Amino acid sequence: MSKETGITVTLKAAVTLDGKIATASGHSKWITGETARHKVHQLRNENDAVLVGINTVIADDPELNVRGIDDGKSPARIVLDSKAKIPEHSRVFNNDGVPVVIVTGKQAESRKWPDLPTLSILSAPTIIPETNWVLAELKKLGLKSLLVEGGSLIYASFLKNLCVDQLVLFIAPKIIGGQESLSWCGNLDVDLLDQALQLDIRSVTAVGEDWMIEAKIK
Ligand SMILES: NC(=O)c1ccc[n+]([C@@H]2O[C@H](COP(=O)([O-])OP(=O)(O)OC[C@H]3O[C@@H](n4cnc5c(N)ncnc54)[C@H](OP(=O)(O)O)[C@@H]3O)[C@@H](O)[C@H]2O)c1
Structure with missing residues (x-):
């Protein structure tokens, strides 16, 4: 498990009752209500870093910071982006003093990066950065806890490589349906x-109109 790397990894997803994280057209804001979203900011506040895949940055342009928490501290922002295609004006590059790490693959083309004092680029030894390698590198940066915030392909990679300690799923009482709308977890073979991955459900809690399931991987 991820404990071998010394980093506690929490996977967080906001899903509909039928397990979707976006409609077929890519619309995903907002699946859950305000109370659940506030809880996500608490989770970010409790973690040293938050990680997303490049498709999520392109689709949602998330800020990935902590908002609405007294004395909240935003975690470092990590983006897995093999081909170094993250748009220069993405909000993860907001200059708020928080470390930002873009992880590219070994064949990423050279490009102009935003002029951000807290930005570092990690170049993986593989074409697609592997989750275990990423965790080992984050450990070297002194990070001890990581919140994985999606999307579907990233969740699948972390789960497939047994790089997840716990899951926090926010489940909205909504159904999107459809074969083309994105399920929260990509292919696990x-x-x-x-x-199938077996979970040990630790708690089920009402958060506003939504439900929060906390689980460990068995
Ligand atoms: N409701 C929610 O909780 C939630 C949360 C997050 C996202 N979303 C939604 O999810 C959608 C995006 O999800 P997605 O599955 O298409 O993409 P994603 O998981 O955000 O990003 C996947 C991309 O990351 C890159 N990548 C680099 N290293 C990787 C690795 N080790 N494993 C997997 N991918 C790696 C790959 O692109 P390169 O090869 O180009 O690097 C890959 O195509 C959006 O619609 C977004 O709105 C919903």
Whole structure:
């Protein structure tokens, strides 16, 4: 598990009752209500870093900071972006003094990066940065806890590589339906049910109109 790297990894997703994180057209704001979103800011405040994939940055342009928490401290922002294609004006590059780490693959083309004093670029030894390597590098930066915030492909990579300690799923009483709308977890290569990841549900809590499930991977 991720404990081998010394980093506690929490996977957080906001999903509909049918397990979707976006509509077929890519619309995803907002799946859950204000109370659940406030809880997400608490989770960010409790973690040293937050990580997303490049598709999430392009689709949602998230700030990934802590808002609405007294004395809240924003975590470092990590983006997995093999080809170094993150738009220069993305809000993760907001100059708020928080470390920003873009992780590229080894064949990323050179490009002009934003002039941000807290920005560092990590170049992975593989074409796609592997989650275990990323965690080992984040550990070297002194980070001890990581909140993985999506999207679907990133959740799947962390789960497949057993790089997740706990899950926090916010479940909204909504149904999107459809084969094309994005399910929260990408392909895990599960063909038979006994290959499915087993969870140990620790709590189920009402958060406003939504539900929060906290679980550990068995
Ligand atoms: N409701 C929620 O909680 C929530 C949260 C987050 C996102 N979303 C939604 O999810 C959608 C985006 O999800 P997505 O699955 O398309 O993309 P994603 O997970 O955000 O990003 C995936 C991309 O990250 C890059 N990447 C680099 N290293 C990777 C690795 N080790 N494993 C996997 N990917 C890696 C790859 O692109 P390169 O090869 O180009 O690097 C990959 O295509 C958006 O619609 C967004 O709104 C919803």
